[in-house]
Amino acid sequence: MDWAGLLTDAGREIFAPTTAAFALAAIGLNFHFGLTGLLNMGHAGFMLLGMYGYAITIREIEANGGELFGVHMAAGAEILLGVLVALVVSVLFGLLLGWPTLKLRGDYLAIVTIAAAEMVRFLGRSQSLVGLTGASTGIRGSDFKRPFESVSPFPDRLVTVGPFTLHGSQSTSWWLVVVAWTVVALASLLFWRLSRSPWGRVLKGIREDEDAVRSLGKNVYGYKMQALVIGGAIGALGGVLWSFGNSVAPDSMGRPTTFWIWTLLLLGGAATVFGPILGSVIFWTALLVVKGLAGGLIPETWLSSTELEPFALVLVGATLMALVIFRPQGVLGDRRELAINER
Amino acid sequence: MSAKPAKSKDNNPFASINHEPGAAKIDPIITAHGIERTFGGLKAVDVNHLEVQRHAITALIGPNGAGKSTFFNLLTGFDKPQKGEWSFNGTSLQSHSPQKVARAGMVRTFQLTKALSRMTVIENMRLGAAGQAGERFWSALIPGLWKAKEEEITVKAEELLKRFKLYEKRNDFAGELSGGQRKLLEMARALMSDPEIVMLDEPMAGVNPALTESLLDHIVKLKDQGVTILFVEHDMHMVRRISDWVVVMAEGKIIAEGPPDTVMQNKSVQDAYLGAHHDTDLSEDLA
């Protein structure tokens, strides 16, 4: 059992880009569920759409020799355009989803969002769109990562900081770590500002009882739509960040991904500013440590290495259940809220 | 057409009003006409004509299932009728959403109290205020645009909370209040936007008797400040004590109107109550 190795891996997981990407996605979900009480069970759909939006835009420009409509684009401009497309696509998706369902009861939104997210995945992996999405194999990293990696100020080789060694610019790199956590910080700042504003107050009111808020003259539908769109757009950015460290693959953004985001949001504490970040850090580190410990301590005959992943995810599911039952406010939530047993 | 004076009170606006369903008022704030709402073939509301007098306390009573709450929902935009038209201050409110109705100056409360549990009492109050620019998304990002208004709102909220004896509770979660305190909070919150009319759906339901008196006082004081009140109530004691005018509904229709002390003598009203629960002792309700 390599304790030092496990400790290093766990330490790396704390600041890994994946952790940041999921924290960002959870911040988006925090706008939905934490502030507004919207049951978005299709967050992975927003993330996947964001990835597609970014990766396809970049791939097409790159395939065109870095030109768009005959104008040569700098790497920075390509990134901006890609992010813009990702945002626009996710905003449209949010509008399309919210338009029919935000007037219906909450669990309808849950069913529709999960169905819509699966539809996105089905469409993405469908052979009939292979030219656009690459079907079930998705889009290779080399097709869309170049502009992002080319603007990296870090060296183009492995860099060791303390016990951690990552590449300077490529794939899961120091550059991605810095960018990802900066975006997370900005999104947290946005959440902090908005949740403490009168706008956030209206959303919290809707979370508690939307008819009451309606009776006070607020346009509940409009607010819910704003929350859905903003959270979805942040989720899409999370997807883009995630794809920088991996590739665009529709099946990695299925229902389990959405459920993980829910778990880590509830773990950290819904409606809190740092809940999503703390939740993501705990979630990924714990997952890694559990897998490491189980792999190291339980004999191979009892638990083979292929069984480690499902074993760890059984624990994730159990954690989600336990959290909702015993500590619905999460690690950072207000203890007084527990006393109010309503809804 | 016997126009007998309802109360021997000076310049009573109801002095010359006929005691009949759909009677025209001197200065109506709400006028409703031909409103029908059916649920699966059953006519829940079938109101031919109703006017509600401004600056008065009007009670809407009737046996269970008379359609009072549904009628309330229709007037405030929470439900849509199949037919009918109604206006508030002369402007039509037809097919208006609840928020537009509220912004027009007609604010309601609910039978099952809707305090926003996981928000503090003061936040509940602030939410009731109108015209806070910071409730718009882009303005919310810049505190400078709404901080001043926020202070103004807070001052007003604290005044109202003092009046409703909830000031000490201002930083508690609304979910921690007692049932009666939640009713008070809901009423105080409704007043934050300075409404012209407050519509109270069973304000006394589930309220501890010790609080009833102060609630009644608050309602009467509101009228003195020029707010019009329309309320649905089962408690006849309260209806008799504070209302200026009573409208009786049964089976969706308005069957009688009149001042509180005479309307219950009406034959059709007694029939309606008898028909609804003929084994109860009427003397309690109607005496």
Added chain:
Amino acid sequence: MRTALDTRALVRAGVILVVTALAFTLLAAFQSSGGRGEAPTVAVAEASTGFVPLTDAGLVTVAEATDTTTDDATTTTATTNRFLQNLVNGIAFGLLLALASVGLSLIYGTTGLSNFAHGEQVSLGAVLTYFLVSQAPVSLPLIPTQFTIGLPLLVGAVLAIALSAGTGWLQDKFLWSKLRKRRIGTTQQMIVSIGLSLALVNLLQWWIGGQKVRLSISIDTRHQYGPIQIGNQTLMSMGVAIACLLAVSAFLLYTRLGRATRAVSDNPSLAAASGIKVDGIIRLVWILATGLAAVGGILLALYEQGTSFDSGARLLLLMFAAVTLGGLGQPFGALVGSIVIGIVSEVSTMWLPPDLKFATALGILILVLLFRPQGILGRPERVG
């Protein structure tokens, strides 16, 4: 107010339809013109080879594809035949789906819970059966010995159904009834069921691995009835499904307990007030629902010639679509809804690529919510 069908909902539905249609057309145009050279042939080739990476009735689609290629002499009869074949497949699939969704609907009706773990109950039935009947060595999680039970299929299936129904009883006794007692809201309960689903699906994967396994190694004999081809196992599955559904219907309609169940489903507090033991009924519903799900899972495994740890999870959304379509909490609605969903998803393969047939079903779910949120057999809710 919120569930009422108004003109705005209709307009919305119309616009969404148009937007979706436009999006599809644009995508198709993008494919055929600029994008990639080989694009236009892709859709066609793929439709005729019946390439189905994830769909369930893969075998049937292949059969039906050969069908179209062989008799292209008269295109109209071919189209009719294909339609009939798809219709039969759809009804078969719909009946199996109904077994699962009736239970989901009963649970929703009596407890208000949208049970996201119901898909795992379907898989559990099939996986338990595999565990009991397989001739290959099997094992249990964390237990390092391999063994073979190898019961006959029928015995194994009955035992698996009983065990699955037992998990329903266990769940309600030790989880859901406690949550109800603690007055945990249905939203929170729903999230608990999501956690349970996540735990169970991974437990099943841990147990039998990620590969597809077969319950029966016998090769299915196919019969030709006029234009329609149907396998023995499919016929048997349909027969058992119909028998089970009839039994459940008879139970709900004609027995005291069944009527009490429907009463609880209609209005729990009223049922409690009229002396029905609501908790007992709910316990029964859990046993019934999980048992039916297991039956559905086993039959589906026979129909699809195999099962895997996530075969039920893939059905979950179709079940929700069926339940919503029929009207949330209406058991007979779920039955109708399932058959509609089954037929639509199979028949849609005539025009759409088969790997999109589930997407079609989900699209229908969204449309239903727009037009008639209360479902086919549901009643609009009263406000106030």
